[in-house]
Amino acid sequence: MSTNWADEVDGVELPQTFTDANGITTYIEYRVNDDGTKIKITRRTRKKLIHDVVNKAVAARKDDKQEAMKQQLLNKKILCRICKGDHFTSRCPYKDSLGVEDAAAVFAPASVVEADPEEQPTAGKYVAPHMRSSASRGSDRGGGSGGMSDRDALRERREDQPTLRVTNLSEDVTDSDVMDLFNRFGHISRVFLARDRETNVCKGFAFVSFSSREDAQRALETVDGRGYDNLILRVEWAKSSA
DNA sequence: GATGAGCGA
Structure with a gap:
């Protein structure tokens, strides 16, 4: 009877696979012959089963994720370490991936600026091009x-840019310190470090403008509360001064 | 603790 046959099919065990430590996969399948007899088919293969490959891929992706997370943690650590040293710029492992060319152009050290006698800044103190009131482009706009x-x-220009106010800076912080601290989050359009006009020492706060609000947001979240020297940095959105 | 300079055609 056909119903018996159906019962028999239900009784047939599902195929099974085992893979041993040597990578040999045993595949066991049960079949019912035309004459109704049940047979067991066993095959061995070295080939990897698809689900093994998939599992491996999933595992690999997991590893990648863990690696990424590790990297992130590492970044945070590096950030702290960078913040401590006076010469962190040269040691910064990110300097090649940062907008260093931009930074160098805007915040070139005095030794580089000397090569430009036409634009001789006052007392050898470097003034970024866009901050030079004497810049000739001022009148031809x-x-x-x-x-x-x-x-x-x-x-x-300042007011339609996403700008952060950074406070609790130590008095020996420089423009390029601020630049180095923030330019890993994206392109920085402007850095203003409040300084005493005579002594030139940092007054303890700065403004950092980004090209992208998202970058500024990330910078705020990441740097706010972080240690710099022996101080805890405070970063918040700048309020436009009336 | 703090909201940027300079006060000039």
Whole structure:
């Protein structure tokens, strides 16, 4: 009877596989012959089963994730370490992946600037090009009929950029320290370090403007509360000064 | 603790 046959099929065990330590896979399958007899088929193969390959791939992806997480932790550690040293820039393992060229252009050390006698800054102190009030480009902006001064233009530019205020900086922090601390999060359009006009020492706070708000957000979240020297940095969104 | 400079056509 056909119903018996169906019962028999139900009774047939499902195929099974075993893979031993040597990578030999044993495949056992049960079949019912035409004459109704049940037979057992055993095959051995060295070939990897698809699910083994898939499992391995999944495991590998897991490893990658763990590696990424490790890397992230490592980054955090490195960030702290970088923050401590005066010469962290040269030791920074990220310096090749950062916008170092930009940084060098905007915050070139005095020794580099000496090669440009035309733009001799006051007392050898470097002033970034966009901060030089004497820069010739100031007066040739689009006809100049608007009556907008350079400082108005600067303020206007400053206000539509995502800007962070960094406080609790130690007094020997420099522009490039701030740059080095933040440019790993993205392109920085401007750094302003508040300094005493005569002594030139850092007044303890700075403004950092990013090109991208997302980068600024990440920088805020990452650097806020972090140790720098023996101080805890505070980073928040800058309020536009009236 | 703090919200940027300079005060000039």
